[in-house]
Amino acid sequence: MIDLLTEYGFTFAEMCSICKNRYKVFKNAAKPHVEIKVHVSENYFKMFSPDGKGRIRQTAFGSVNRLKEIMLSLKSIFKKSNSFNREGLIVSHAFTCGGVEYFELDSIYNLPTQRGKAAIQIYEEVRMKCEYEDLLAHTAAVDNLFKGDIKFKELAQLKKLNDSLSERLKIAIDPDLIYKLASVVFFDKTESPIIWDAEYAKKKIALWKKHMDVNDFFLSEPMTRLMPFLKLPAVNFQSFSQVAEELRNVHWEQVLDLLSQSQKKHYSETRFLSAEETLQNSANLTG
Numbered sequence: 278m279i280d281l282l283t284e285y286g287f288t289f290a291e292m293c294s295i296c297k298n299r300y301k302v303f304k305n306a307a308k309p310h311v312e313i314k315v316h317v318s319e320n321y322f323k324m325f326s327p328d329g330k331g332r333i334r335q336t337a338f339g340s341v342n343r344l345k346e347i348m349l350s351l352k353s354i355f356k357k358s359n360s361f362n363r364e365g366l367i368v369s370h371a372f373t374c375g376g377v378e379y380f381e382l383d384s385i386y387n388l389p390t391q392r393g394k395a396a397i398q399i400y401e402e403v404r405m406k407c408e409y410e411d412l413l414a415h416t417a418a419v420d421n422l423f424k425g426d427i428k429f430k431e432l433a434q435l436k437k438l439n440d441s442l443s444e445r446l447k448i449a450i451d452p453d454l455i456y457k458l459a460s461v462v463f464f465d466k467t468e469s470p471i472i473w474d475a476e477y478a479k480k481k482i483a484l485w486k487k488h489m490d491v492n493d494f495f496l497s498e499p500m501t502r503l504m505p506f507l508k509l510p511a512v513n514f515q516s517f518s519q520v521a522e523e524l525r526n527v528h529w530e531q532v533l534d535l536l537s538q539s540q541k542k543h544y545s546e547t548r549f550l551s552a553e554e555t556l557q558n559s560a561n562l563t564g
Contacts, residue, residue, distance in 0.1 A: 278319045278341045279303075285348060287313060288367065366470050371463050371499045375488035379463040381499065382470060389471040392461055399458045403504075406451045406521070407442070411529065414544040415442055418535035434535065441528035451521040452491060452514050453550050455504065456482045462503055475549060491515050525550065 279289075279301075286305045293300040293314055300314040300323070310333060312325040322344055324337040337347050363380075366389070371381040382388060388396055402408050418438060422431050445451075460478035464470055468477065485494055491514045494500065501508050533541055 278315055278322060278344060281341065281344065281348070282313060282315070363470055368470055372497060374494075375484050377465050377484065379465055380470070381463055385462065385503065388461075391471060392473045395473045396458065396461045399454065399461060403451070403454045403458055405446060406448050406454065407445050408454070408548065408550055410544060410548045411525075411532070414532050414536065414540070414548075415528075417540055417544070418532045421535050421537070421540075434531075438528075438531050438535070441524070441531055445521075445524045445528055448517070448521055448524060450514075450517055451525070452495065452518040453482075453521065453525075455495065455500075455507075456485065457549060459485075459500065459503070463499065479549070491518055 282303050286307060287303040288305070290302045290304045292298040293302050296314065298317075300316055303313045303315060305311060310327050312333075314323045314325070316322070320340060322338060322341075323335055324344075324347065325333055326336045328334050328336065337343070366387075367383040368380045369383065371379050373379070385396075398409060405412075415438065419435065422435055425431070457478070460481050461473050463481075465481070468474070495507050495514045532544075536544065
């Protein structure tokens with residue numbers, strides 16, 4: 278009975294204190310004047326809604342079969358919803374890619390704490406066109422340059438490093454960072470809507486790239502709803518993706534040249550965007 282109510286957009290609100298907690302109260306935000314109470318046995322229900330004079334009163338009761346009959350007859354109240362309850366959160370279907378369904382929360386502003394923090398950081402990365410970990414590695418490389426005597430060679434390396442970072446910051450968009458943000462907002466049925474797993478996110482992105490053209494992906498309704506600026510005319514995301522990757526790789530190679538072995542290992546492991554890893558994830562996909 279509860280699954281049936283959820284299918285039509287009703288979610289658990291509270292236990293009914295008037296009924297001595299023997300009934301669970303279900304409500305639908307789209308129908309604020311309708312309330313359905315389900316007995317804890319889930320074999321019996323009571324429905325409360327406005328009568329002909331607008332007064333809220335019990336208008337129906339019975340078994341699950343009776344509830345089904347009412348749902349078919351009162352279509353103004355019972356309209357199937359695309360949303361359902363998962364781990365206490367309202368989620369709905371967003372899109373399907375490579376035979377896998379992806380879901381989203383009812384509002385981007387209602388992301389759980391861990392996903393919310395990840396989304397905020399990655400949104401800033403999208404805005405800067407550069408990963409936070411790359412900036413940390415960049416500053417470590419600069420620090421290493423200044424540990425010894427500063428001569429013309431070191432100044433030339435610093436200028437080269439700074440120019441490469443500047444080129445990354447000037448590019449209009451880095452599509453791979455938008456993919457990264459999408460991996461936080463959209464999740465499949467195997468994921469918890471509460472927790473964002475960076476390693477699993479890489480596999481999702483690899484699947485999206487394998488089964489959907491980059492332009493089609495970014496211009497899909499869920500993505501343009503998430504980031505309206507993607508609808509800018511005459512934007513070739515494939516070209517932006519190639520340029521951004523080239524600039525990212527050039528900058529990263531220059532950073533690596535100035536890091537110690539332990540630093541190389543640390544920053545390479547904490548970095549999300551990695552061309553080799555993306556290729557490996559794509560090769561491992563069977564979907």
